Amino acid sequence: MDFSKGHGTENDFVILPDPEVRISLEPKRVAALCDRRRGLGADGVLRVARAGALVDAGVLPALPEGTAADDWFMDYRNADGSIAEMCGNGVRVFAHFVTAGGLESRDAFVVGSRAGGKPVQVHSADATHGEVTVDMGVVRELGESTATIEGRVYRGLGIDVGNPHLACVDPHLTAATLAALDLSGPGFDPGFFPQGVNIEFLTPIAAGAVDMRVYERGVGETRSCGTGTVAAAAAALRFDGADSGTVRVHVPGGAVQVRIEDGRAALRGPSVLVASGTIGDHWWDGLD
Numbered sequence: 460m461d462f463s464k465g466h467g468t469e470n471d472f473v474i475l476p477d478p479e480v481r482i483s484l485e486p487k488r489v490a491a492l493c494d495r496r497r498g499l500g501a502d503g504v505l506r507v508a509r510a511g512a513l514v515d516a517g518v519l520p521a522l523p524e525g526t527a528a529d530d531w532f533m534d535y536r537n538a539d540g541s542i543a544e545m546c547g548n549g550v551r552v553f554a555h556f557v558t559a560g561g562l563e564s565r566d567a568f569v570v571g572s573r574a575g576g577k578p579v580q581v582h583s584a585d586a587t588h589g590e591v592t593v594d595m596g597v598v599r600e601l602g603e604s605t606a607t608i609e610g611r612v613y614r615g616l617g618i619d620v621g622n623p624h625l626a627c628v629d630p631h632l633t634a635a636t637l638a639a640l641d642l643s644g645p646g647f648d649p650g651f652f653p654q655g656v657n658i659e660f661l662t663p664i665a666a667g668a669v670d671m672r673v674y675e676r677g678v679g680e681t682r683s684c685g686t687g688t689v690a691a692a693a694a695a696l697r698f699d700g701a702d703s704g705t706v707r708v709h710v711p712g713g714a715v716q717v718r719i720e721d722g723r724a725a726l727r728g729p730s731v732l733v734a735s736g737t738i739g740d741h742w743w744d745g746l747d
């Protein structure tokens with residue numbers, strides 16, 4: 460089974476090209492693959508296939524909105540094997556992978572996700588480095604909620620960008636105090652987020668930029684989360700009383716740019732393809 464490994468601002472993925480949709484991605488297999496000691500190690504898995512093939516194979520019940528049968532589809536799984544609707548860093552890496560690998564010749568096309576079709580613009584894509592903008596679509600505010608770290612309560616804004624987020628802008632945070640937070644398992648209100656939630660902690664906007672860390676549903680702390688940067692930018696703008704603007708979001712793994720206008724977001728950032736290889740059949744089959 461062929462694989463590639465890539466990352467977007469160090470949010471890393473095992474990429475599985477699977478045009479015929481033959482690979483069975485049960486949660487235990489995904490979890491083993493993503494395990495950094497037993498497997499290859501990653502925050503998530505990106506299966507690469509056409510949307511129609513995934514519908515035919517029964518992986519998708521129907522074509523998601525804004526996705527045609529011959530569009531690419533990013534079948535995304537979190538490191539614990541759970542399925543998530545959307546992954547902003549993953550879409551950039553996916554678009555880079557299909558372009559750099561010669562599977563796609565256009566520089567503007569749609570990558571389907573369970574949160575709908577996401578138009579991408581590939582600015583550059585060599586064998587290693589890419590730069591991609593993703594039209595992330597509508598940013599929906601869900602209202603206020605809170606997160607808790609070591610008994611301290613952080614107020615945040617619930618935001619849906621296809622998947623759920625709680626973005627906590629704290630005026631007392633600096634880059635240094637943010638770096639010192641214990642993000643091993645922040646508390647949240649399960650009544651507000653019954654499907655779980657990705658939680659961002661960030662500084663307010665200064666000189667057009669914020670510093671952010673994230674705890675991802677189904678993964679734990681990661682070094683970046685693309686949908687999280689969009690939620691963070693929206694919450695930071697709202698904190699300043701604005702509803703549009705461009706925000707540079709610094710995360711432990713790098714930086715991306717988020718533009719929010721008319722309630723929609725565009726995410727621009729890098730992608731890196733690190734390696735390609737073969738997963739041993741014996742190991743994979745032994746996971747049964």
Ligand SMILES: N[C@@H](CCC[C@H](N)C(=O)O)C(=O)O
Pocket residue numbers: 470503537542543544545546547548549622623657675676677678683684685686687
């Ligand atoms: N890292 C991703 C988000 C992946 C999904 C998330 N953990 C969830 O369960 O919603 C990103 O870059 O957006």
